Structures are given as structure tokens and as C-alpha cells.
Amino acid sequence: MSFLLDDNRIFMTIVECGSFTAAAERLDMPQPTISRRVKQLEQHLGLRLFERQGRSVQLTDFGQQFVSHCQRIEQAVHDAESFAEHSKNEPAGNLIIEASYVPTQLMLTNFIPNFLKKYPNIKLEFISITPEHWQSPLSGDIRFLPIPSPDENLISRPSMLYQFSFFAAPSLLEKYGTPSHPSELERFPCICLNDKFDKFIEWHYVENGQRRTINVTGPITVDHLSHAKNPAVQGLGVFISSPDFIDDELKTGALVPLFKGQYGFQRHGYLLYRSRNFQPLREKVFVEEFIATFSKKSFKI
8 A cells, every 4th residue: 555645635634623533524534434544554654643532533652743744745735736726827726714704794795706706716615713713723725813823834914904992882871871981891781702702802992002901891791793793782781893893783873982983902804824835826816815905994794
């Protein structure tokens, strides 16, 4: 038996997924086939790659060292494919985009229609991610995150610039009054963010160039801003948002800005993709068109 590219793909998928079952689902292959291919590969190499622990697997010492070699093989394959694509002079093929709800909606509404008109031979697949995925290996082609990637093998390109401010429903202000300064929000009910998302948008304000934390409490804690809008409209708490995300609610008066829009802050979104000698042309045009589009102005969802 020789070492095949498919063996490399199966091995690396198991490493990323942490189990044979999850790898089989991602590769759309029967789990027994995955197990058989790994066993054949281990017999060919003469060393074990994994220690089986119930449904999960753990790399052996040799397996951990073998990963770096397989990563170089993946890189070489990507470079060869990218070189061939560049030679065609026309972007084509499939792109898998990983993003959370808000940036996905922004892309589908304001970017994707024109992009596909310009590049009709590119096919896009969107996969939803949550804060739990932020630290996981990139399994698609491009990932959109509110933070730079901790993986030094990935490129992090600043793209969307979000402007965050404070908002509340008129019913809440009728009940509790209208705060005149963000520090007063500590006595107001607020829609809180859980620990994972709070690292990105911690409750704070900016005054005279200084960042000041607000210790807020409230009846509801959510794991994403997209879940905070409806409770805020119902008057259950003040919340932080980008005006682009609540454009309709602002127009109808269901939500109103606090502090005349002052004391807000900005956060970049980042496009993450693999560092390659030859970036696939479909990936390159997506990144460049995306940044060119969203650096021009703000967009509504």
C-alpha cells in the first residue's frame, strides 16, 4: 500500500474533528471505511497514529509529529490547485464561508448578489458558527470573526468596521427614566452577553479617549447580539448594538439611541484564510471584493 492523498485528507479530518464518527460525517463516508483506512495507514507506516478512547481519539506521540508533515502535504496540494486555477484566468469552483448570523445576513443582502453576477462560476456555501467555533481549526475556506485568529498559520484581514452604541425601548425609559451618562446604566436592567461573547463586546464606553467598563446586570443573558434585539424591543433591558443591525427598529421608534449616539465604540471584523504561496483565485477575488465593498460605508441587514 502507498500513501495516498485521500489518506492524508482522512487523517487530518480526524485530527480536526476529534473522532472517527465526526470525521465520517464531514467527509460523507461510512465510519467503518474511515476506521479501515486508518488501520491500513498505520500498518503501512508501522506505527500507531491514534489511541482510541471510547468514541474519541487522541494522537500518539508519533501521530502528533506526523501532523506537521501532513499539513505540508495539504499546503502543497492547495498550491498546485491554486496554480492551475490561476492559469485559467477565470475564478471558478466552490468556496465555503464560515460566519455567524449578523455578518452572514450582511453578506447575503449587500454583497453576494453583485459578487455572483460578476463571478458566476463560483459557488458559495455558508456555514453558521458560534463563539465556540472561534478557536477551532478552519474547516472551510474563509471564516469571518470579530477577533483576529490565534492561529499563526492563518491570515487575519481587517474588513467590516462595526460602530456600537447603546439603545433601549421607549417603554423601558418610561419605567426607569432616561440615563444621561453610560455610568448610570449600572442601575438599569440590561441585556447581558455571556462570557464567551463578552470578550468581544464587553459593556464599556469611551469618553475623552479613555475606555471605561460598565458593570451591568439584567434579567436575560444571551450568547450572541442577534438574540438581544427582541428582548430589548420588549423593554426588558438596554442593549449594545450596531445601528446597522437595528435600522428598521430605529426607523419605527421601537428602539431609540441613548446619549445622542455618543460614548460608543468601534470593532473590526476579520476575514480569516489560510496562508498559501498560491491563493486560489476564487478565494482571492472574494476577499478583495469583500473588503472593497464593506470598507466604503455601513450597510443595513
